Amino acid sequence: MLDLTHSEKKKQNIAIVVMILFVLPIVFMFIVFFGLAFFKDGHFTMKNFAFVLGPMQLRDQTTIKPIGLALRNSIIFTLGVTCSEVLISLLAGFALSRLHFTGRKTIQTGLLVLRMFPTLLLLIAVLYVLITLHIVNTLKGVVLVALAFRLPGSTFIIKNFFDGIPRDVENSTLVDGCTRFSGFRQVIIYLVKPGIVSIAVFSFLSAWSNFILFNTLLFGNKTPVMATYIRALTRNEQMIAPYSVVAAMGIVYMIPVIVFFIITQKQLMEGNIGGGKGVS
Amino acid sequence: MRFQEESVKGKNVQAYAFLSPFLILVSLFYIAPAILTIVMSFTGLDGSFIWEFVGFENYRKIFLDPNTLQILKNTIMYIVVTMLLILVLDLFIAVMTTYFIKSDSWASFFKTIIMLPMITPSVIYSVLWIWYLDASDAGFINTLFRFFNHSFQPVNWIAKYPFQVIVIAQVVVALAYGAIIFSSAIRSIPDNQFKAAHVDGASEWEIVKSIIIPNIRPHIKFIAMWETLGLMTNYINILLITNGGPLNRTEVWALSAYHKAFIDQQYGYGAAISVLLILVVLMLMLLFQFATKHRQMKEKEAENA
Amino acid sequence: MIEIKNLKKAYATNVVALEKFNLTIQDGEFVALLGPSGCGKSTTLNCIAGLLDPTEGEILFDGKDVTKDAPKDRNIGMVFQSYALYPHLSVLDNIAFPLKQKGIGKEERHEKARIVAKKLQIEHLLGRKPAQLSGGQQQRVAMCRAIVKEPHILLLDEPMSNLDARLKIEIREVIKSIQQELKVTAIIVTHDQEEAMALADKIAILDGGRIQQYDTPDMLYEQPANLFVANFMGNPPMNFLKGKMVSKGMFEIDGVEVPCSVPLCEDATGKEVKIGVRSHMTGMSFVRDDAHRIPMKVRIVENLGKELLVYGDVGLSEVRISYPDKSKYPLLRECVAGKGEVWISLGKKYNVFTLPEGMNIVDFTKAGA
Numbered sequence: 001m002l003d004l005t006h007s008e009k010k011k012q013n014i015a016i017v018v019m020i021l022f023v024l025p026i027v028f029m030f031i032v033f034f035g036l037a038f039f040k041d042g043h044f045t046m047k048n049f050a051f052v053l054g055p056m057q058l059r060d061q062t063t064i065k066p067i068g069l070a071l072r073n074s075i076i077f078t079l080g081v082t083c084s085e086v087l088i089s090l091l092a093g094f095a096l097s098r099l100h101f102t103g104r105k106t107i108q109t110g111l112l113v114l115r116m117f118p119t120l121l122l123l124i125a126v127l128y129v130l131i132t133l134h135i136v137n138t139l140k141g142v143v144l145v146a147l148a149f150r151l152p153g154s155t156f157i158i159k160n161f162f163d164g165i166p167r168d169v170e171n172s173t174l175v176d177g178c179t180r181f182s183g184f185r186q187v188i189i190y191l192v193k194p195g196i197v198s199i200a201v202f203s204f205l206s207a208w209s210n211f212i213l214f215n216t217l218l219f220g221n222k223t224p225v226m227a228t229y230i231r232a233l234t235r236n237e238q239m240i241a242p243y244s245v246v247a248a249m250g251i252v253y254m255i256p257v258i259v260f261f262i263i264t265q266k267q268l269m270e271g272n273i274g275g276g277k278g279v280s
Numbered sequence: 281m282r283f284q285e286e287s288v289k290g291k292n293v294q295a296y297a298f299l300s301p302f303l304i305l306v307s308l309f310y311i312a313p314a315i316l317t318i319v320m321s322f323t324g325l326d327g328s329f330i331w332e333f334v335g336f337e338n339y340r341k342i343f344l345d346p347n348t349l350q351i352l353k354n355t356i357m358y359i360v361v362t363m364l365l366i367l368v369l370d371l372f373i374a375v376m377t378t379y380f381i382k383s384d385s386w387a388s389f390f391k392t393i394i395m396l397p398m399i400t401p402s403v404i405y406s407v408l409w410i411w412y413l414d415a416s417d418a419g420f421i422n423t424l425f426r427f428f429n430h431s432f433q434p435v436n437w438i439a440k441y442p443f444q445v446i447v448i449a450q451v452v453v454a455l456a457y458g459a460i461i462f463s464s465a466i467r468s469i470p471d472n473q474f475k476a477a478h479v480d481g482a483s484e485w486e487i488v489k490s491i492i493i494p495n496i497r498p499h500i501k502f503i504a505m506w507e508t509l510g511l512m513t514n515y516i517n518i519l520l521i522t523n524g525g526p527l528n529r530t531e532v533w534a535l536s537a538y539h540k541a542f543i544d545q546q547y548g549y550g551a552a553i554s555v556l557l558i559l560v561v562l563m564l565m566l567l568f569q570f571a572t573k574h575r576q577m578k579e580k581e582a583e584n585a
Numbered sequence: 586m587i588e589i590k591n592l593k594k595a596y597a598t599n600v601v602a603l604e605k606f607n608l609t610i611q612d613g614e615f616v617a618l619l620g621p622s623g624c625g626k627s628t629t630l631n632c633i634a635g636l637l638d639p640t641e642g643e644i645l646f647d648g649k650d651v652t653k654d655a656p657k658d659r660n661i662g663m664v665f666q667s668y669a670l671y672p673h674l675s676v677l678d679n680i681a682f683p684l685k686q687k688g689i690g691k692e693e694r695h696e697k698a699r700i701v702a703k704k705l706q707i708e709h710l711l712g713r714k715p716a717q718l719s720g721g722q723q724q725r726v727a728m729c730r731a732i733v734k735e736p737h738i739l740l741l742d743e744p745m746s747n748l749d750a751r752l753k754i755e756i757r758e759v760i761k762s763i764q765q766e767l768k769v770t771a772i773i774v775t776h777d778q779e780e781a782m783a784l785a786d787k788i789a790i791l792d793g794g795r796i797q798q799y800d801t802p803d804m805l806y807e808q809p810a811n812l813f814v815a816n817f818m819g820n821p822p823m824n825f826l827k828g829k830m831v832s833k834g835m836f837e838i839d840g841v842e843v844p845c846s847v848p849l850c851e852d853a854t855g856k857e858v859k860i861g862v863r864s865h866m867t868g869m870s871f872v873r874d875d876a877h878r879i880p881m882k883v884r885i886v887e888n889l890g891k892e893l894l895v896y897g898d899v900g901l902s903e904v905r906i907s908y909p910d911k912s913k914y915p916l917l918r919e920c921v922a923g924k925g926e927v928w929i930s931l932g933k934k935y936n937v938f939t940l941p942e943g944m945n946i947v948d949f950t951k952a953g954a
Contacts, residue, residue: 004382011484015380022373023393026452030396032420033408088301095298101291107299112569114310118513118561121534121554124541125313125320133308148309151302168669171636174656175663176730177686186682190673209401212516216542231403231520234410243411250404257399265392 037247048248058241067252070229073139074208077225080143081207085154086200088147090192093158094184098170111159114152123216130217139223142213150206154199161195162188201264208256226253317558320551327545338552347528347536355532358447359511365451366458366507367500373455374462375488391460398456406520409449413437442522442530449517454510458503465496498575505568512561533557586612587633587738587770592642594628594794602628603794606642610787615764615771617785619778619817625794626774630742633772635659646737657686662731662769663740666747668723670715676702676726677711683734701729705759721752725759732767739764741773745780757783778818782806790814812943815861815936821894824867824904825859825938826879826931836860839900843877843931848951853939861936861945865907868930869895871916878928883920893917899929 004012037048050056056064095101096108126145127136135141165188173183189196211227218228230249233241241249296303324334342348373394377387397405412420422434438445469491477487493500515535518524524531524539531539534557541550592606603625610616618626631637633644635656644652651659662683670679677698684694702708705725715723724744731739741760745753761784764771775781781788782802789799790813798810802818809815815823828838830853836843838860870878881904885896893908895917906929908917919925936945 008382011380012382012386015376016386019373019376019381019386019390022376023390026397027393029408029412029420033411088305091298092302095295099291099295099298101295102288104295113565114306116509116565117314118509118534118558119310120513120515121537121558122310122313122317123538124547124550124554125316126309128316128320128547129309129313144305145309148305151306152310155302166667166669168665168667169671171631171634171656172663172665172669172671174636175634175661176683177657177734179655179657182686187671187673190671205399209399209403211401211403211520216538227401227403230407234403234407243407243414246407246411250407253401253404257401261395261399265388 033243034247034251036244037251040244048244049252051245051249052252056245058245062240064233064241064245065224065229067226067229067249070224070226071252073223074226077139077143077146077210078204078207081146081150082200082203084143084147085150085203086196089151089154089158089199090189090196092151092155093162094188096155097159097162108159111152111156115156117152119149120212123212127217137218137220137222139218142217145217146207146210146213150203154203157199158192158195161192165191197264201260204260205257314558317551318555320548321555322552323548325548325551327547334548338549339556341549342552342556347531350528351531351533351536354443354528354530355512355534358443358530358532359508362447362450362454362511363504363507365447366454367504369451369455370458370462370503371493371500373459374466375492377459378463378466379488379492380484387463391456391463394459395456397453400453402516402520405449405453406517409445409521410438413445438522439526442526446518446522446530449521450511453517454507458507461499461503462496465499466492469495498572501568501571505564509561509564512557512564586610586645586647587772588643588645588648589629589633590643590645592629592632592644593640594625594632594637595640601794603632603639606794606796608789608796608799610770610772612770613768615761615773615784615786617781617788618772618774618791619776619781619788620791620797621776621817624791626776626791627742628794629791630740630772630774633738634661634663634740660734660737661740662734662736662738664724664727664731664742664744666743668715668727668744670723670726670730672715674714675711676707676713676715676718679715679726680711680729680733683730687734697733698729701733704763705729720748721756724748724756728759728763732763732769735767736769739767739769739771741771743774743776745775745777753780760784779820782818790817808945808947808949809861809936810945812859812861812938812945815938815945819863821864821905821907823861823863823936824902824906825861826899826902826904828858828860830854830856830858838879841877841879843879845937846931846933847935847937848948849937850946850948853937853946857940859938859940859943860931861938862931863934864894864905866932866934867904867906868932869906869908870928870930871913871925873928875928875930878930881927881929883917883927886914886917886921888914895927897927904929 038044038046040047051064051067054066056066058064096104096111130136130141130145133141135144169187169191170183173187174180178186209227210225211231214225214228215231221232224232230246230253233249234246321338322333322335324330324332324337373390377390381387381390400408414420414422416422416434419434419437421437422432425432426434473491473495474487477491482490513534515532515538518530518532518535519538522530524535533553537550537553537557539550540546540553544550587608587610589606589608592603593601594603595601606625606629608616608629618629620626628637632639635651635654635658639652642652643650646659671682674682677695680698680702681694684697689697699708699711702711705728707722707725707729710718710722710726715726718726727744744760745756748756757780760771760773764784773781773784785802787799787801788805790797790805792813798805798814800808805814805818809818812825816825826838828836828843830845831837831842833852833854834845836845836858869881873880879899881897881899883895883897887894887896888911893911893914895906895908897904897906916925917927920927936947938945
């Protein structure tokens, strides 16, 4: 317990009240909205979640497809992106940090530029590339694009972690009888574990929530994901589904996010720079 | 000498083996599109997918378009206002939760709440605002106002104040990042600076002004630049809440590129708009790199002196 | 036996860390590489370990060329300055790690680790993680890990520089006894000459990437080959008096003619010289009972308990004298105030270094032991 002086305690209490007032609108917004999911016509009900089990009938006779396919695609996409991103950035980050080779400086500088470059502006050309490679309108294509956009950032983070590993620890593995690779596997990897975790977390959040890539690179309704599934019912001007249903969908959509968030709260709090911003 | 040459080549092979997935992916789907975008901007590529070189025609079209000025104004206003709001509020939050509130549990509690908008997927986040400000009676704000004033007529907030709405929506989402960074920066200010100030009888406001802010100035600069870059290029929330409307009132530069390309199917034209924005972004990035190097050099000089 | 032949290490930036380096170390010897920062000692050690590739030259272990071998194939144990323990492994696993790489089974390697840990008195720490240990304890773990595989050679890279003075002495004893017990060839890199003198059978003094002298500690102390070595060895450092050889067998120091009482290898008449005398061998008196005594201006007097330490100037040269007669303290204090003067003599044993080469031209074969 901290020992605070009288005046410090007073100031703290005022600050707490101020902050409560400050965040109240946000809290309200979330609680009330998601609360809607449990009410229909004023009664408490779980009927709004019907889309989980099968097709759902709305008041105006439109039918919503069940969420199963979108959920499945989102899971496949997210797992694919996150696992690949961690693996590829680990390899690349290690090479850039520890190995000496020609072109090292160029790639390092390139990394700095690419991680801050506005990727969203390149979608037009990306679409063309996908068409040329015959993978447009496929989940696979979007996975590759998502990876390419995120890799410079993740690699940068991992590279920094590798840079922070003392030379001596590495040398010690070599003296103790390891090859570069076995030393990596047995020791080095553990030292960058926090980096790996933070990349995995941000990758997951970004991939799961991603909307714009699917919106522009997938057409038709063959491969829905959670984001496009929900968006299809919430066009700006006209809400196709009532708010209560959307709220229910929102809850289902956000359950993994909340779970992940609670588990890894520590990592997110430590102000991880660089990977944090892309939750779109 | 041969010993050295062999090992250099061997090292290169080994390194590029590690790097190949990264390089392949980034070249194909990041760098190639970047170059392609520039090339595209000089063509009249559209839905027919015929490549014909048109020179600077697209760029001319941008300058001649009567909407361009409006869009430019929107973009600049949006960026400036949002960025300033974010900075001020981030500082406010950071000072509150790190300096005044010494208890870790309360600080974490508030930070968690502020992070909520950030981790909410955009499609949901935008619906939150749309519902909040819904034009009909069902809208939350309208219901609230009606609660206090029974003759209150429901207002279509988004249609009436679109600019304010997108600014506020973006600010709320962006708060968490800067707040966390400023928080840890404030936490690393040596305690004795505060002690000295207290002994000298400084007021809290003075402490914020003369100790906290100067100490975290590099972080403030970083967030300013980082947010500006993001605001220039991230059009997703605007797309989802107002879609640039009504009547281009919230159409920002990046969004117009998206619209021209994917709604109007004018890929070449859209590419040209993107290229101009990319140029501005690159200039900003260079400026920031230059400023950071300059500061690092000055710090080195101060150390050696 | 370790042979280093013509080792050269140059970097792309035209920095040459080592040049024309030749060294032979016999089995079971404890050798110290001693020198100031940047003299190339760590570079040499890393080349021997295989962590650095030399630009030129060869390294042979028992006649076998290992210059191109990876560290893991050289059968060496190494203790790093930062200890470099593996933070995610327990102390037991840390120590057993080298044996794991050799493919030794879990039971066996844990047992061997325990034996070694017992030898260094850290068995009670085996379940802990490195972060939970003090500096001295981490050091012992590092040592265990280095010796558990019974290496041919033990390399120590400034292992004690992060320890406080008391711990240093304690660990020094541990290292010495381990090396003697295992009879392993050991090479230690250090900048602390006391440490080197205490531990090593032979010391190689390095400066600027070259060996200045390679000899037993006693020889380095008694018969330094040049100014650098003479200045480096011994605490307090040697006194150097600047003078000139005015004729064969006669110096001129600060205007005083002093006969040279040690045999010289060469005729240095007319040359500028520096005469090196140990602080406890410099004779000091309060009267000029001899025309050959040189005046000294006293600046500071310190009472060290077992003796007095007198700092002064002879001409432009700084001098430190260990004076055993503590009763003279007040008298010396008056000299500091300018109310008295002292005179020094060279004593019976001293070194003569020619300038600018800095080589010691005393002929030790003729000088008394």
